[in-house]
């Protein structure tokens with residue numbers, strides 16, 4: 154890469170406004186060195202971006218292998234729990250090699266949608282039955298390599314998953330997930346090395362999956378490293394009921410009692426909360442990761458994101474089960490769900506929704522230097538066409554509103570990660586046929 158690269162955007166969202174004729178210069182180290190609005194026409198040699206440039210988007214909650222379930226789980230009826238049985242059958246089939254192939258294709262799909270960093274909530278650690286691979290982190294390494302091949306950043310949220318429920322040993326499927334106890338989890342997780350494109354964080358799968366007395370081991374591990382700590386929280390009322398029966402407190406209270414909440418922690422879903430739970434989460438500045446397309450797909454319910462945000466919790470967004478991978482859809486669903494629930498419009502501005510998809514999402518994954526178009530930030534951005542059948546018409550100054558409320562993933566034309574062009578004219582530069590890559594990889598793990 155030359156020492157300085159120039160990108161020129163006809164329009165760019167520089168929080169909170171849309172600027173025009175924006176010149177973005179990037180150092181050889183992949184950082185933005187200047188963002189200049191009203192810079193005049195594109196200089197010779199600059200890479201000309203399409204439409205509206207946004208900071209790169211962060212997919213703050215992913216289970217890459219769930220992508221293999223798309224479509225097949227839309228037949229018949231059921232609940233979260235029947236969906237989970239199907240999901241476990243796919244998990245049983247994965248090996249480090251097939252997961253590398255699948256995750257590369259899934260992360261390439263994310264890149265095409267404007268996503269430049271993924272938080273992979275990873276619990277498929279061991280071989281079926283719990284047998285250790287020669288490298289006990291072979292599966293996590295496959296995910297880190299997959300992100301590299303797809304050209305995006307990853308935070309591997311290595312997940313502690315020890316039990317099937319309160320006081321229940323892991324079931325047949327879950328033996329792959331378990332390290333035995335939190336100390337053994339910590340020892341294994343400690344041996345994964347970060348890379349230039351990969352950072353390591355921790356996760357508690359849920360209060361169902363980590364016994365209460367072991368929660369603080371995971372929290373401490375993350376605290377010592379100042380690493381992100383994620384946890385599935387109260388996605389289902391059954392979790393709340395089981396937790397109350399076992400501990401006489403809600404899952405949120407249990408996490409609070411064991412030092413899991415705080416500004417480096419992301420509570421994923423946070424759907425079924427009491428008023429006291431909302432207060433504990435928001436007053437501790439715990440990030441709330443909403444996954445609206447998955448939550449509606451799994452008939453979870455609508456969480457109190459608005460109240461949590463007003464109380465002090467940043468909001469991030471994730472595509473979780475990958476029923477669809479489209480950060481615009483996640484962002485607008487946050488607002489549109491609230492409209493349906495309250496019969497009122499305008500709970501979140503387009504800028505606030507974009508902030509959740511970019512800056513706050515990156516921060517929740519331990520990339521606080523990404524997700525903004527400003528000097529010193531990582532040169533991660535994406536460009537959305539404003540002349541497609543979905544986005545044509547509105548004036549450019551309403552580009553943020555147009556992108557959030559009308560664009561979809563296929564309107565993304567360019568994606569730049571660390572100054573490197575990963576997507577050009579809607580084509581992935583490293584995985585040329587992402588559809589074919591997905592089809593092949595999914596066939597391998599489902600037949």
Ligand SMILES: [Zn+2]
Pocket residue numbers: 214216274385421473474
């Ligand atoms: Zn999840």
